Amino acid sequence: MARNRFNDTVAVVGVGSSPYGRDLRRSHLSLGLEAAVRAIEDAGIDKQEIDGICGSGMTPLAQGGAGFLSLQGALGIERCTWVLNGWLGSAFVYAASAVASGLCDTALIVQTYQRDPGMSRSANADPFRRALQKFGDVGGDIGGSDFAKRWVHSGEPYAAWMKRYMHDYRTNKDAFAYMAVNNRSHGSRNPAAVMQQPITLEDYHASRMIWEPMQIYDMDVPVDCAEAHVITTTERARDLPHKPVMVHAASLGGTRCGEYYENTLGWTENAHWVAAQGLWERSAIRLPEVDLFYPYDGYTIDAVGVLEAVGYCAPGEAGDFLKANWDEAAQVLRLNGRTQVTTHGGGLAQGRAGGANFYSEAVRQLRGSEGARQVDGAKTALINIGSFFHDPSAVMLRAE
Amino acid sequence: MRNYGPIDDFTVFELYPDIQLTHDNIEHYRALAERKLVINRCGACGTWIYPHRPMCPECWSWNVKPEEISGFGKVFMFTLLYHERDPGSATREPLPVAAVELVEQKGLRYLSRIVNCRPEDIRHDMLVRLTWIEIGNLEWPAFEPIPGLGSDARG
Ligand SMILES: [Zn+2]
Numbered sequence: 001m002a003r004n005r006f007n008d009t010v011a012v013v014g015v016g017s018s019p020y021g022r023d024l025r026r027s028h029l030s031l032g033l034e035a036a037v038r039a040i041e042d043a044g045i046d047k048q049e050i051d052g053i054c055g056s057g058m059t060p061l062a063q064g065g066a067g068f069l070s071l072q073g074a075l076g077i078e079r080c081t082w083v084l085n086g087w088l089g090s091a092f093v094y095a096a097s098a099v100a101s102g103l104c105d106t107a108l109i110v111q112t113y114q115r116d117p118g119m120s121r122s123a124n125a126d127p128f129r130r131a132l133q134k135f136g137d138v139g140g141d142i143g144g145s146d147f148a149k150r151w152v153h154s155g156e157p158y159a160a161w162m163k164r165y166m167h168d169y170r171t172n173k174d175a176f177a178y179m180a181v182n183n184r185s186h187g188s189r190n191p192a193a194v195m196q197q198p199i200t201l202e203d204y205h206a207s208r209m210i211w212e213p214m215q216i217y218d219m220d221v222p223v224d225c226a227e228a229h230v231i232t233t234t235e236r237a238r239d240l241p242h243k244p245v246m247v248h249a250a251s252l253g254g255t256r257c258g259e260y261y262e263n264t265l266g267w268t269e270n271a272h273w274v275a276a277q278g279l280w281e282r283s284a285i286r287l288p289e290v291d292l293f294y295p296y297d298g299y300t301i302d303a304v305g306v307l308e309a310v311g312y313c314a315p316g317e318a319g320d321f322l323k324a325n326w327d328e329a330a331q332v333l334r335l336n337g338r339t340q341v342t343t344h345g346g347g348l349a350q351g352r353a354g355g356a357n358f359y360s361e362a363v364r365q366l367r368g369s370e371g372a373r374q375v376d377g378a379k380t381a382l383i384n385i386g387s388f389f390h391d392p393s394a395v396m397l398r399a400e
Numbered sequence: 401m402r403n404y405g406p407i408d409d410f411t412v413f414e415l416y417p418d419i420q421l422t423h424d425n426i427e428h429y430r431a432l433a434e435r436k437l438v439i440n441r442c443g444a445c446g447t448w449i450y451p452h453r454p455m456c457p458e459c460w461s462w463n464v465k466p467e468e469i470s471g472f473g474k475v476f477m478f479t480l481l482y483h484e485r486d487p488g489s490a491t492r493e494p495l496p497v498a499a500v501e502l503v504e505q506k507g508l509r510y511l512s513r514i515v516n517c518r519p520e521d522i523r524h525d526m527l528v529r530l531t532w533i534e535i536g537n538l539e540w541p542a543f544e545p546i547p548g549l550g551s552d553a554r555g
Contacts, residue, residue, distance in 0.1 A: 027423045027454065029454065030423065030424060030454040030455070033454065034455075037455070037460055074453040075457060128423060128426075131413070131422070
C-alpha cells in the first residue's frame with residue numbers, strides 16, 4: 001500500500017451550486033460567487049474561517065474569471081495561507097490535500113464553466129462569450145495555423161479513441177449508448193439538469209454525427225454554471241450542521257503522453273488508469289463496496305474508459321458489461337445489480353461543469369439529502385474526473 | 401468627442417476592442433464613453449466595490465449598481481515611467497502613473513494619469529480632481545491638481 005494521508009481525516013462540509021443554463025448572461029465570477037456563498041452558508045461557518053481557496057482556471061491572474069485572486073477579494077475573505085487555481089477533477093484533490101497537509105484548515109473550491117463561443121453559432125454571436133475566448137488562457141497556443149498542433153488540448157482525439165477502441169476490441173457503440181441513456185434518464189429526475197428529456201438507445205444512435213464516430217449525445221452539454229465546495233478537517237466537521245462526507249483516499253494521474261495528444265499511450269495506459277491504480281494503492285474501500293459511481297462524461301468514452309480503468313470489467317468488455325447491468329424498466333445502469341452511476345445526469349444531462357457537479361451530487365447523496373433522487377443507504381462514492389491525457393482525479397468519499 | 405448616440409453593448413465592444421469586457425464591468429466602460437466615471441456600489445450597505453464585482457464583498461448583497469463618483473481624491477502612490485514595457489523603447493519624458501484614492505471610501509483607488517502638473521511636482525497625498533484627456537479618439541479619465549490646494553502631507 002502507498003501512503004494515504006487522507007484516511008477519513010478530511011471532510012466535505014459545504015456544497016453550493018449556481019443555476020445551470022444555456023445563456024445566463026453572467027460572468028464566470030458572478031456564477032462562482034453565487035456557488036461560493038451557497039457553499040459557505042451550507043457549511044454553516046463564518047467566511048473568515050476559510051483560509052484556503054482553489055479557484056477556477058489555469059492561471060492565477062485571469063481577469064473576469066473566478067480565480068483565487070478575484071474570489072478572495074470579492075468574497076471579503078481576509079487571510080488565506082493556501083491559494084491555487086485548478087480545473088476538472090484535480091481542483092478538489094488539490095484543496096483536500098492542502099487541508100490534509102496543514103497548509104490550510106478550511107478550503108473553498110470554486111469551479112465555473114461557460115458555454116464557449118466555439119460551441120455554437122449562437123454562443124459565437126455573443127460578444128461577451130467571444131471576449132471570454134479572446135482573453136482566455138490555457139497557457140499556450142492551441143492549434144493556430146499549424147495543423148500538426150491541432151490536438152493540443154483538443155476533444156477530437158477522444159473521437160479517434162472511440163474508433164480505435166471499437167477496432168481493437170472488435171466491439172460496437174453499445175457501451176457509449178448505455179452510458180448516454182443512463183445519464184439522460186437520471187437527468188430527467190434532476191430539476192437542475194439543462195436536459196430534462198430522457199433519450200432511448202434508438203435516439204442515441206440516430207443523433208447528429210459530430211466527429212465520426214462521436215455523436216452529439218456522446219458530448220456533454222455546454223452551459224453557464226458554477227459549483228463550490230468547502231473542505232475542512234473531519235474533527236472540525238463534527239461541529240458543523242451536516243453529516244461529514246469524508247475523503248477516504250484519492251489519487252491524481254499523469255503519463256508521458258505530453259501535450260500533443262496524438263502521442264497518447266495505449267488504451268489501458270492513459271491517465272485514468274494511472275489515477276485508478278493510485279487510488280487502489282491507497283484505499284481500504286474496494287470496488288465491490290462502492291455504492292455510487294461517478295465517472296466523468298465530458299465524452300461518453302471518458303466514462304467507458306473510467307469504468308474499465310477502475311476494474312468493473314476487462315478492457316474492451318464495457319459494452320457487454322453494461323448490457324448485462326442494464327435496468328430496462330428504469331433505463332439506468334445498476335452495476336453488479338446495485339451500484340448506480342452518475343445519479344444527477346452528469347455533464348450529458350445536467351450540464352458541463354468539468355466534473356465539479358459529480359462531487360456535489362456525491363456529497364449530497366452521501367449526506368442522504370437528495371430527496372426523491374436519494375439512493376437508499378449510500379455510504380461510499382467513487383468519483384473519477386478528468387482527461388485521458390492530463391491530470392485526472394480518482395477520489396473515494398464515504399459517510400459514516 | 402464623437403457622439404455615439406445610445407450606447408448598446410455591441411457599441412461598447414466596438415469602442416474598447418482591447419478591453420476584456422464582462423457582464424460585471426461593461427457599465428463602467430459604457431459610462432466612460434459618456435464621459436462619466438462610475439464605480440460599483442452596494443445598495444444594501446453603501447460599500448464602493450472596485451474592481452467591478454457583481455456582489456458586495458462586505459455584506460454579500462447582489463444589489464450592486466454603478467454610481468458616478470465625485471471626482472475628488474488624493475495621490476496615494478505613484479511612479480514615473482521613463483520606459484514602456486518594451487525593453488527596446490527609448491527613454492522619454494516621464495509619464496506619471498498614480499493610484500488615486502477617491503474621497504468616497506478609504507482604500508478605494510483608481511489608477512490614472514496625473515496631468516496639468518510637472519512630474520517632479522507630484523507629491524504623495526496631493527489633492528487631485530477628475531478631468532478628461534483624449535487618447536486615440538476616445539476620452540479617458542485623468543486627474544489634475546486642484547488650483548490653490550497643495551498636498552495635506554509632505555511627499
Ligand atoms: Zn454591501
